[in-house]
Amino acid sequence: MDKTYQPDSIEQAWYQAWEKAGHFRPSGEGESFAMMIPPPNVTGSLHMGHAFQDTIMDTLVRYRRMQGRNTLWQVGTDHAGIATQMVVERRLAAEGTDRHELGRERFLEKVWEWKAESGGTITQQLRRMGSSVDWSRERFTMDDGLSNAVREVFVRLHREGLIYRGKRLVNWDPALHTAISDLEVENREEQGHMWHFRYPLSDGSGHLVVATTRPETMLGDTAVAVHPEDPRYKDLIGQTVRLPLADRDIPIIADDYVDPDFGSGCVKITPAHDFNDYEVGKRHDLPQINLFTIEARLNDNAPQAYRGLDRFDARKKVVDDLDGLGLLEKVEDHTLQVPRGDRSGVVIEPYLTDQWFVAVESLAKPAIEAVENGDIQFVPKNYENMYFSWMRDLQDWCISRQLWWGHRIPAWYDEDGNVYVGRDEDEVRREHNLGDRPLSQDEDVLDTWFSSALWTFSTLGWPEQTDELKTFHPTDVLVTGFDIIFFWVARMIMMTLKFTGEVPFKHVYVHGLVRDAEGQKMSKSKGNVLDPLDLIDGIDLDTLVEKRTRGLMQPQKEKQIGKRTRKEFPDGINAYGTDALRFTFLSLASTGRDIKWDMGRIEGYRNFCNKIWNAARYVLMNTENQDCGLDADSSEVTLSLADRWIVSALQRAETEVTEALDQFRFDVASHAAYEFIWNEYCDWYLELSKPVLYGDEYSEAEKRGTRRTLVRVLEAILRLAHPFMPFITEEIWQKVAPLAGKTPAAEGADATIMRQPFPVSDRARLDPQAESDIEWIKAVITVVRNIRGEMRIPPGKALDVYLHNGKDIDRERLAANHNFMCRLAKLERITWLNAEDSAPASATGLVGDMEILVPMAGLIDKDAEIERLGKEIEKLRKEVARGESKLRNPNFVDKAPDEVVAKEREKLDDHRSQQARLEEQMEKIKYL
């Protein structure tokens, strides 16, 4: 074995071996455990959020697989309608063409080409993370089976009247020329203006003042609304104003929607361009005047002078023209929420178009109940509130998109504009007796989330009642980010309940966002993105800077990004390996919190990998080709105290890790493993094994016992840590397992650690006696080391120490472990002093009431020892004072539970007697 752990030399080889051997596929035995990957964009690449999420999922899946569950981690990708279409359109633009020039069919060919070209990137990266997904079942939302499920769901919902088509006001993206759902709109606060206009009354008797942030829409006004009870305007209701520029008379109407205390109390109503106005317009039966083309230029419904103008140019002109007419009362600065498309970034317009909708009310009800009654549980629980508040105020879901890339809507129109919905054109013709009348299919495609809403069951073969569906549905856990609870989780719950009668999953584990070291969101435009692969493989500084500044939307940022990157990573990024990356994510994964990325952590866990590696080296050096006492008949084995202790401690660690994983506490689980491996096994047990293995005074049976324990505990540790760190554990396990009597088979389940049983703690192997004995030994050793450290006695200098005031048990413990203590504390001799013996001048420490004396002669400075003792005494004095005042309080003694009071008394006694001993010692030294 190399002296240091080299992840790159083993990781990919192991992954390929596992995949080839089919270890990721369900075993077909045991209770099922299923998880669905949130399908990433097929042409995308892996970012830190994916890496975090995949680590959590893989840890869960490996854990359950090792527990003997029939485990399926379903993998697949999403066609990501808008995002993918945008990328391909950008590529076409670079070639000097566009999709309209190509036509729909050739454009789609181009998209499939792009998918073929870049579609493997993210799945390869998923492999680098060690993700044990079942590749044999990989799905794509646009493949035949899933497309079939999409059509089936659409048709069935339509038959029930839950999908309908209608002309509605929707969120329109003027850059992408498509409707988007309200979720895809981001409201951002921006600086704008509030313009106040005068609308003259038609009879010439005066004017009303209306205010707006979007002056261009006034050309489409069809009313002015006032509050019905507003005394200022009550008498005007029913009259008309002359709409300037458009020269139309529009009514003054009364509606509760108007807040009489805001502005002038008069509101212009533009039903075709504002959601509130749309509702008002419906109530009052107002005409809807659509002013815009699909690019948000003014159309022919606008007065001649404005036609063809971009909306923002039109705004300017409207303001100028009204000002010219003396109708601009004032302009104020105003901050407002501007709706922008989350993909395009342009201002979204409410726009009147024909769209398809899902009526969600009846679907939402059971979806709410499933969470209320606990069939689905969110982790952490507070996300349930977010879910409820959204589900209880649901808008119908606009599912049509004016794109080409996606599932085409299975609806056909005849020449009269009648619409027929069916699984395909033949079915439509048959069912509606259409003969050979010309039909044309709806041009639009479905929202990408429509297909991903079916993910848990469409991937398992629905609408066929497949074995997989029976076995793996409902799935157990969904691991996802909070940002798509509405987009995806809620819609999955609704659709899955509707079509399978089952919940899609029992638990939703919601993880936080991975942010950079400053807590900023990682984004290409900020230039603070970390690529998980760069953390695994390492990257030099220049390449990293080049990567971060390539293809920036705002090239002027290049310099700043380069500078910041060079400052943060002066030496580039080291290769830490997948296991260290995974362990870092897990240790930072406390419930639902965002993660601030910390390079220090990954470095620490890379060191942890190295620690495990070297512990294994030590074990192998001392056990290979040696008798490890595995043959129970022929070789007798004697276990040392340390052997019994570490086995006992292992049971506790196993319990902790298991309980934490069962509760999705990956931070707690990984910490428990870390703590046991480093601070117990490596720091203490390996050291305690050395005297036995290297000492002549130990019998062969004792040496065998220690060898056996070394190997067996290590083997268990590897299985315990495997879900967190799959690669290093496999690599070492292959070498260690044979020594523990588990020689890996050439193939099948026994060929790999990933199919071995997860360690189960055994109460019978707990040994409280051994644990408290070891605690005592550790305490004594620590006292000596402490004195050594504080007094700056070189670690190499062997010491003579004296023990004083010990009880029988102390004497027994020392007698039994003399050798261990000498070795670990580097002692020459340990001598008991009787009560009447006079001790040499010494530095003193306590374990309970037992004094440990390190003679000062030539080693210890009197003043230094006085200072050290003084600090100790001061600490104890404070504790004593605290305890005394507590116990002096009759309320405490009377009201607190007896055991709490008793414990407090005991503590006080201990502290008092320790204080007395140290003070006594202090006196001695002072008068030296």
Next chain:
RNA sequence: AGAACCGUAGCUCAGUUGGUUAGAGCGCUGCCUUGACAUGGCAGAGGUCGGCGGUUCGAAUCCGCCCGGUUCUACCA
């Protein structure tokens, strides 16, 4: 405007149902190339648990108010 979450060591974070001497990692200080590991060992320093009040024998933990931060939702034209 409403809601949620957060505020604990220099930094990043744990801290279950109130009963600790408040923990970990990184960083820092000192001593050490001791035959697994300097990606290491040993020891150490470092906290008024955001502030103020309240409940309680007892509060980092429960309640109220305030301050600071993050996010979501809804917005008035």
